[in-house]
Amino acid sequence: xxxxxxxxxxxxxxxxxxxxxxxxxxxxxxxxxxxxxxxxxxxxxxxxxxxxxxxxxxxxxxxxxxxxxxxxxxxxxxxxxxxxxxxxxxxxxxxxxxxxxxxxxxxxxxxxxxxxxxxxxxxxxxxxxxxxxxxxxxxxxxxxxxxxxxxxxxxxxxxxxxxxxxxxxxxxx
Numbered sequence: 001x002x003x004x005x006x007x008x009x010x011x012x013x014x015x016x017x018x019x020x021x022x023x024x025x026x027x028x029x030x031x032x033x034x035x036x037x038x039x040x041x042x043x044x045x046x047x048x049x050x051x052x053x054x055x056x057x058x059x060x061x062x063x064x065x066x067x068x069x070x071x072x073x074x075x076x077x078x079x080x081x082x083x084x085x086x087x088x089x090x091x092x093x094x095x096x097x098x099x100x101x102x103x104x105x106x107x108x109x110x111x112x113x114x115x116x117x118x119x120x121x122x123x124x125x126x127x128x129x130x131x132x133x134x135x136x137x138x139x140x141x142x143x144x145x146x147x148x149x150x151x152x153x154x155x156x157x158x159x160x161x162x163x164x165x166x167x168x169x170x171x172x173x
Contacts, residue, residue, distance in 0.1 A: 001048045009041030013061060035063035082144060087127070089173055091146055094131040094138065097157070098172045102128050102164065123149055128168075130160045139163060 016033025024031045039061025046054040059065060087099050102125060127142040133153065139160040141150035154160045161170065 002045050005041050005045030005048065009038045009045060009058075012038030012041060014038075016061070016063075036061060036067055039064045087129075087171070087173065088146055091129065091131070091140065091142070092148055094133075094140070096129045096131050096140075096173050097137075098170045099127055099129040100164065100168050100170045101126065102168065125149060128164050130157060130170075 012034045016035055016038060020031045020033035039058040041058075042060065043055040043058025046052065046057060087096070089096055123143060125141045126144045127146065129140045129142060131138045131140060136153050136155055137157050137160050139152045139154060140148050141152075143149055152160075152163065154163065161168070
C-alpha cells in the first residue's frame with residue numbers, strides 16, 4: 001500500500017511541477033497540473049507505515065501550505081467583506097426603498113453564448129430590493145454584487161413582499 005500511494009504521489013508531483021510547465025511553454029498558455037494531490041498521496045503513503053512522522057514529507061508539495069495559509073484565509077476575509085458592506089441606495093438609476101438579504105433562492109437565467117443560441121444556468125439570488133417605478137413598485141432580484149438578475153412589477157409594496165415570502169425581514173433605506 002505504501003509503494004502504491006508513493007508512486008501515485010510522485011506521479012502527480014511530476015505532472016504538476018515538471019510536465020505542466022513544459023506543456024504551458026509549448027502551448028503558449030497556462031496549463032495546470034494537480035496542485036496538492038501529489039503531496040496528499042505522499043502523506044497518506046507514510047501514514048500507512050510505522051513511521052507516521054514522515055508524513056510531513058507530503059509538504060514537499062508546497063501548494064498544500066498555500067491552500068491553508070493563503071486560499072482559505074482569503075476566502076474567509078472576502079466573505080466577511082461581502083457580509084459587512086453597506087447596501088447601495090441606488091442600483092442602475094433606481095432608487096431603493098427597502099431591501100432584504102435572502103438565502104437559498106435561485107433564478108434560472110438565459111445567456112447567449114457564441115456557439116449556442118441560448119444556454120440557461122442557475123444563479124444564486126442573494127438580495128431582494130424594492131424600488132419605485134412611476135405609480136408601481138419593482139421587485140429586484142440581485143446577485144452578490146448587487147447586479148439586477150430579475151425585475152418584476154407589482155402594484156403595491158405588500159405584493160412585492162408577499163412574492164418573496166412571509167417570514168422575511170425587510171430593511172428600509
